[in-house]
Amino acid sequence: MQLRNKYSKEELIKQLESEDFQRKTFSFYRYVNFDEPNTYRDELFEKWFQLNCKGRIYIAKEGINAQMSIPEHNTDAFFTDLNNRKELANMPIKWAIEDDGKSFFKLIIKVRPKIVADGLDDNTFDTTKVGNHLSPIEFHNEIGKEDTIVIDMRNHYESEVGHFENAICPDVDTFREEIEMVVNDFGEDKDKKFLLYCTGGIRCEKASAYLKHHGFEDVNQLHGGIIAYAQEIKQLGIESKFRGKNFVFDERLGESINNEIISKCHQCGKACDTHTNCANDDCHLLFIQCDECKEHYQGCCTDECTDIIQLPMEERVLLRSKFHDKYSKSQIYRQRIRPKLLKK
Known part of the structure; x- marks a missing residue:
C-alpha cells in the first residue's frame, strides 16, 4: 500500500508531460468533523493515488480543503468514490477557469491543525455563525451600492493581480493580520453592508463569523468565491466586475478573469501579472x-x-x-x- 510519493520532482514533471490524456483541475472544501484525520488521510491517498489524482489536500479534525487535478477518464470513478463517503457526499465543486492540465505534478495529502492557516483561536468566537451566502449574481448586483463595503479577504500578492471593482484590498501578508485590520479600521461602520470574497469561499467562512462576533451586523460572503463568480458571469454573458487575474495556489499561479492586466512587474514597472x-x-x-x-x-x-x-x-x-x-x-x-x- 503506497501512502507517500516516491519520485523526485524532476521525475514527476517528466511523467506529467508524457501523459497522452487530458486532466481537469478543480477545488473543494468542507467543514466537517473527522475523528481520525490521519487514518482518513491514508484512505484518501491510497484511493486517489490509484486514480492518478494529483494535487494538494489538507485534512484536519475540522474538515478538508482540496485543490486537485484528475485524468478525464477517471472523473466518474473519482466522484463515485467521493459521494460514497458520507462526509464528502454531494460536495460543491469549483472547476478551474483556465486549465492546461498541468496545475499539479504530484499528490500531496497532509494532516494539519486547520484546513486554512488563519491564525485565529476558534475557541474565542462561534465559527458556525457565518455571514449570509450570496450567489455570484447576487454579489455582482450588490457591488457599488451606497453604504456597501467590499473587502478582499486575500493577501496582498493575490489582490495585487486581480480584485473586484471598488474593493478594499488590505496590504497584509497573513489572514490574521487582515481580519484584525478590518475589525479595527471599520469599527465605526458596523451598521453598513459588508461584502467579503476570497478565492473559493473558504476564508470567508471564518472571516464572516469573526466579524459578526465583533458586532458587524450585515455581513455577506461570495458563495464559491471568485472561481464560482467567474464561471457564472461567463455563462450569463455579463460583464465581470472582477478585474484582472485570480491568483490560484498551484503551478499555474493564476487564471485570467477578464483578460485585463492591472498589476506591474516588480522590477521594471511594466504591465505584468505573472x-x-x-x-x-x-x-x-x-x-x-x-x-x-x-x-x-x-x-x-x-x-x-x-x-x-x-x-x-x-x-x-x-x-x-x-x-x-x-x-x-x-x-x-x-x-x-x-x-x-x-x-x-
Missing part, C-alpha cells in the same frame, strides 16, 4: 516578473539573488543562514522590491 518564485532557492520569494526582467535577473528577485545563484554550492550554503537571519520574505518584498516599483 507571478514567479525567485530562482535563488534560499530566497524563493513570490513576486511579479515580466519576461524581460526574468531574462535579465535570471529569474531572481534582486541583483543580490542573481549573484548568489552564480556561486558554487559550498559558498551558497555558507551564505544561507546569514541571508535568512537578515531578511524575512515579507521584508524582502517590502524593503527591497516594492520601493523600486513605487519609483517607476
